[in-house]
Amino acid sequence: MSTRVALIGAGGHGLSHRRVLQRLSDAGLVEVAGLCDRQPVEPHPDAPLPGVPFFTDHLTLLSAARPEVVIICTPPHTHLAIALDVFAAGADLLLEKPPVMSLAEHTTLAEAVAATGRICQVGFQALGSAALAELCVAAPDGDIGVTGAWWRPDTYYRRAPWAGRRTVDGRPVLDGALVNPFAHALMQALVAAGARVPGFQPVEIELERYRTRDIETDDTTFLRLTGTGGRRITAAVTLASPVFIAGEIRVGDAVLEYPTDRLRLPGEPEFKHVPGRVGLLENLLEHRRDPAVPLLAPLERTAGFTAVVEAIVAAPPPAEIGPRWREPHPDGGGSVIAGIDALVREMADTGRLPSESGVPWSRPGVRVPIDGLAEVR
Ligand SMILES: NC(=O)c1ccc[n+]([C@@H]2O[C@H](COP(=O)([O-])OP(=O)(O)OC[C@H]3O[C@@H](n4cnc5c(N)ncnc54)[C@H](O)[C@@H]3O)[C@@H](O)[C@H]2O)c1
Incomplete structure (x- = not known):
């Protein structure tokens, strides 16, 4: 029926x-x-x-x-x-x-x-990805790096009343780079971390938020998260890049290109496409018919993600990357940061933040403890 x-x-x-x-x-x-x-x-x-x-x-x-x-x-x-x-x-x-x-x-x-x-x-x-499941089974050791470099023209921030906003009607909304467009990358990184460290939860974040345009939130975000067992996730993402990086989650020597489900496990020379994404509605319907079929993205699985969102919401507003560090995008729709694709890769690979790496437009980051997860179901 x-x-x-x-x-x-x-x-x-x-x-x-x-x-x-x-x-x-x-x-x-x-x-x-x-x-x-x-x-x-x-x-x-x-x-x-x-x-x-x-x-x-x-x-x-x-x-x-x-x-x-x-x-x-x-x-x-x-x-x-x-x-x-x-x-x-x-x-x-x-x-x-x-x-x-x-x-x-x-x-x-x-x-x-x-x-x-x-x-x-x-x-x-993205939690319905067979490539993520394969990565979790392999559970490589090592720190995790998350990279993504996209271009969104200024019109992107006029797409909806909440676009680029910190609050709407007095409620937080936070259309930030890591909370919205790259949310899947952060969520997958948290799940990948938990494959090796059962019960993995964020303990603290160090955060640098930047913006290249007149918005209330960040379009270029660097986050170093330390979690249970000291495992670290360093995420470096931008929406102001002239060069496209689809989005990668590196776990030790393994790399998952998460939007395309292309995976390279340690020791493998090439990426391979891992087919078989399960749709979340289909999975929900299946789970209703047969509770033995696990939900892919139950609410409780997202508590760590929400804890990070809450910490980002509580952090100071983003710093502007001034005009001298930007250049026009060829399509005329706004400006980009020259070399940002290389920088996000470097930060995700080394676990450093721009302020620790002599990046001229950088500002000191903030350290925010993640409280309250222990009491959450
Ligand atoms: N899973 C993904 O990959 C993905 C991608 C894009 C957006 N999203 C999420 O989807 C949600 C919607 O994002 P969007 O970009 O479509 O936003 P949007 O503002 O473009 O569209 C939201 C729609 O909801 C309608 N709406 C607003 N309040 C309503 C209400 N109270 N009752 C009924 N309709 C209402 C609006 O009129 C609008 O048509 C957000 O949570 C966003 O983060 C998820």
């Missing part, structure tokens, strides 16, 4: 969920119970979802469409309140990342999951 699934936040990234819903609906696995968005949403040729009722208010959707599973794909600062309404309506949940903005919110959500007996999967789709 097909499961009744609804989507709240059908615009924006919600289109990718509409595509999945169209595919699973065509396969007879789901019945799309309803779509909801505050704004009008045009049907897309890939996901027309004909005849599906549309609501502008999620409470009306929950009471009128009676979904069994709900996907929430609204801006991060709205997640918690809508998620609690979903559980109160008796539905299971696929909640987009970042799930919540603080450990207190995480605890509130975890308590609602426990009290209602509902399921909560978080939208870290």
Whole structure:
């Protein structure tokens, strides 16, 4: 029998969920119970979802469409309140990342999951990667480095009311490089660390946040995280690079190019593509049918990620990398930092931060202890 699934936040990234819903609906696995968005949403040729009722208010959707599973794909600062309404309506949940903005919110959500007996999967789709699973089985030793160098034009920060913002309506939202676009890299690095150090949790972070444009958050971020057993993760990511690095997680001598599922284990000369990504909605539906099938991204697996998000939210605002260190991107859409691709690689490989490496635009970082994880479910 097909499961009744609804989507709240059908615009924006919600289109990718509409595509999945169209595919699973065509396969007879789901019945799309309803779509909801505050704004009008045009049907897309890939996901027309004909005849599906549309609501502008999620409470009306929950009471009128009676979904069994709900996907929430609204801006991060709205997640918690809508998620609690979903559980109160008796539905299971696929909640987009970042799930919540603080450990207190995480605890509130975890308590609602426990009290209602509902399921909560978080939208870290990279956790469905077979390449990550293979890396975790191999569990190489050594420090972890996370690198990514993308280019996002200035218009990226006009894409949505919460883009580049630190708070919206008085609530943290933090559209920072590591919390949003590179969130999957951080989450996968935490999981990879836990493959060798069971129960791995962040203990403290050292952080340098930078921005190349007039935004409240960082577009270039360096983070050195020390966790249980002293294992370190150094993440160096930027959205202001003229040269593209898709995103790499290096664990000792192993490297996972996480957006493409290309993996090179220690001793292997070449990257190989490891096929077989499991979709998070499919996994949630499977888990509902057979609880012996583990959830790939249950809420509790994301507590360490949220602890890091909370620490970044608490850190001072990013420092500007001034115009003398920037140059125009050839497409005219903003500016880039010359040589930033080499720098993010170097920082991730050496575990150093720019302020420790004589980088002329760098400023001293901050050290933030990660508190409160022990009390979190
Ligand atoms: N998993 C991923 O790879 C991935 C990629 C992109 C975005 N995301 C996440 O998806 C979520 C949405 O991001 P986005 O870029 O689409 O944002 P967006 O602002 O572009 O779109 C969000 C949509 O939600 C709607 N909305 C806002 N508040 C609502 C409410 N209360 N009820 C119903 N609809 C509401 C908006 O009208 C908009 O159409 C965020 O949590 C983001 O981090 C995840």
